[in-house]
Amino acid sequence: QPLKLFGTPEQKKKYLTRCAAGAISAFALTEPHVGSDPASLSTTAEREGDYYVLNGEKLWCTGGTIAELLVVMARNPKTKKISAFVVETSWPGVKVEYRCRFMGLKALANGVISFKDVRVPKENLIGQEGSGLKVALITLNTGRLTLPAICSGIAKHCLEVCRGWTGSRIQWGVPLWKHEAISHRLADMAATTFAMDSVSRLASQMADRGGYDIRLEAAAAKEWNTVRAWEMIDQTLQIRGGRGYETELSLQGRGETPIAVERIMRDCRINLIFEGSSEVMHLFMAREAVDKHLQVAGAMIDANNGFKEKAAALPKILSFYAKWYPPLWLRGLRTPFAYRDFGPLARHLRFVERSARKLARESFHGMAVYQAKMERKQGFLFRTVDIVMELFAMTAVISRARHMTDGRAPDAGSAVELANLFCQSSRRRVIRLFRDLWSNDDASKNAAAANVIAGRHAWLEEGRLNLGLTPESFQTKFLTQVRATEAAREPKVASAKP
Ligand SMILES: Cc1cc2nc3c(=O)[nH]c(=O)nc-3n(C[C@H](O)[C@H](O)[C@H](O)COP(=O)(O)OP(=O)(O)OC[C@H]3O[C@@H](n4cnc5c(N)ncnc54)[C@H](O)[C@@H]3O)c2cc1C
Incomplete structure (x- = not known):
């Protein structure tokens, strides 16, 4: 995907043909100290003549233990810029250090890969030097669409x-x-399955059609579907009772059908963590939502700006909001009977429209109240994102039901029924989320969390089985360094001989 999007014609010819012929490729971004925040990665790529010399270690590289080709993100130690490179695993200095094992996805060929003075030809730089994070993030946009589709399959199962x-x-x-x-x-499972399928199809079709910036749709589809799939498998396990908790092999061993529930639960939990964790997806969408406000009113809320700078920015801000804000109230007057051609679903579409305008107003109010602190108000921001995702899912089910009705699909009646049920439940969630924007326990929780970290509630941990965990137990480590330390500690048997 990175080469497809950013590669030169020569790179595409050389490497995409190998991929098409079956070469396995892997994406190496994460490191022991760097996960959600890849900007501080430490693998280095130093320019030496016609080569870049790579040194470092990558963690949890999916496909990495069997891959022929890697896309590796590394930093120029002089300019500090991050770039992306195609690296062949057969080159000297590339080593699979370890095969990782997980709660689920037992067949995943995932590992720790180290790079020791790996000489990468300069032609293998992907895109411009310094565009590595852009390459990584844009690659993940489309890559993210596979997960909503997988989750839709899980829901169907x-x-x-x-x-x-x-x-x-x-x-x-x-x-x-x-x-x-x-x-x-x-009933909820049927309605949610229809919604997940509709969300996945809508986002994927937008990506396939091209010409759209699908960053937000891909993130919403990834986040919404992965969380729903996790809830669905949890419900399925509960409904299957003891058989949900029993392994397929055990069920089979005592003569019952080996229906996979516990394995799917283990396999699908990671979907909320990789390809952008739930929290990172929320942050990503929230930033996009407030971006325009920051562009327009950034000078006003910047704590570093004094009265003079703020006063200078005021006319531009007022002129923008004078045009932007009133229609968010007034436009509703024009649409009480809109979308009538959507039949029984029209009222839900009107709700989506009303809520979208309300959300724009509430985001603006949030900016006005929290100003520069807004960035840290994840409670507020994440609720706005949850509203966005509900509205997106409602839109997806309504448009799919409409499409099926227009095309006289045999299941159109069922689709409208499910869309109606889904929208009813979704509307309740949206109303609750709007209420919670301003009426919540966020401040109490902030204080309680600080107290937990400060040790005020540590007495609660007394009475547990003491495993001897210390602050050192939570240190993340580079495997190559751990091994080097262990090797240095080992007695030198050969030199001890007489
Ligand atoms: C099975 C598996 C396969 C993987 N495959 C690949 C791969 O092929 N290539 C690759 O490069 N990586 C891969 N990864 C890594 C994966 O992308 C990371 O696990 C993920 O980015 C999260 O990083 P982390 O685990 O270090 O968690 P951390 O970044 O340490 O985060 C821990 C928790 O804190 C939350 N958090 C972090 N920052 C914030 C914030 N600002 N606000 C609120 N919450 C926050 C996170 O959401 C998470 O819940 C894989 C991981 C696994 C387990």
Whole structure:
């Protein structure tokens, strides 16, 4: 993907043909000290004539233990700029140090890769020198779309398992689905599966069609679908009861069908962490949302600016908001009967429209209240992002149901029913999130968290099994350094001989 997007014709010819012929490639960004914040990575790429010399260590490189080709992000120690390089694993100095093992994804060929004086021809620089993070982040945009699709598949599997199981398992004289607590979950699962599928299709079709900046849609689809998939598998495990917790092999061993639930739960948990963790996805979307305000009113909220600078910025700010703000209230007057051609779903679309304008106003109010501190107000920002994602999901289900209706699809009636149920539930979540923007426990939680870190509540940990954890236990480490230290400590057997 990085080469497809940023490679030269020569690079594409040389390497994409190898990928097409089956060469496995891997993406090496993460390091022991650097995960969500790759800007501070430490692998170095020093220019020496026609080569860059790479030194460092990468962690959790998926496919890395079997890859022929790597895309490696490294920093020029002089300019501090980060660049991306194509590195062949057969080159001297590239070494797979360790194969990592995880809670799920047992077949993942993932490892620690070290680079010791690896000479990379200058032709293997991807894009411009210094554009490494851009290459990494833009690559992840489209790469992220695979996860919503996988999650949609997980949801479909969960629905199938729960439909089959709750329809046939009799407890207290009736099938499970007849107990209201279970039937409500089944209904939510069906509506959510339709929404996940619609979100994934919408974002992917936008990417395929091209011409859109799909950064936000890809992030929303990744974040919304991965969290929903995790909730779905949790519900499925609960509904399957003990059989949900039992492994496939064990089920099979005692004569029952080996239906995978616990394995899928283990496999899908990582989706909330890699390709941009849930928190990072929220931050990414929140930054985009407030970006325009920062551009326009940045001078006003900048704590470093004095009265003079702020006063100078005021006319521009006022003229922008005089045009931007009132329509966010007034435009609603024009649309009480809009979208009538969407039939029973029109009212939901009107809600989406109203809420989008309300969200713009609330974000502006947040900026006005918190000013420069807004960046740190993750409670506020993350709720606005949760609202955005709900509105996006509602839009996706409504447009899909409409598309199916227009195309006279045989399941159009079912789609409208599910879209309606999904939107009803989603609207409740949006209303709650709007309320929580200004009525919440954020300040109390900030204080309590600081107290936890300061040790005020450490007495609560008394009585647990003491594993002897110390601050040192939480240090992240480079494997190559750990091994070097261990080797230095080992007695030199050969030299000890007489
Ligand atoms: C199975 C697996 C496969 C992987 N494959 C690859 C790969 O192929 N290539 C590659 O380069 N990397 C890969 N990774 C690394 C993965 O991308 C990182 O795990 C991920 O970026 C998170 O980094 P971290 O684990 O260091 O967590 P940290 O960055 O230490 O974060 C810990 C927690 O804090 C949260 N957090 C961090 N910053 C903030 C913030 N500003 N605000 C709020 N919360 C925050 C995070 O969301 C997370 O919940 C893989 C990891 C795993 C486990």
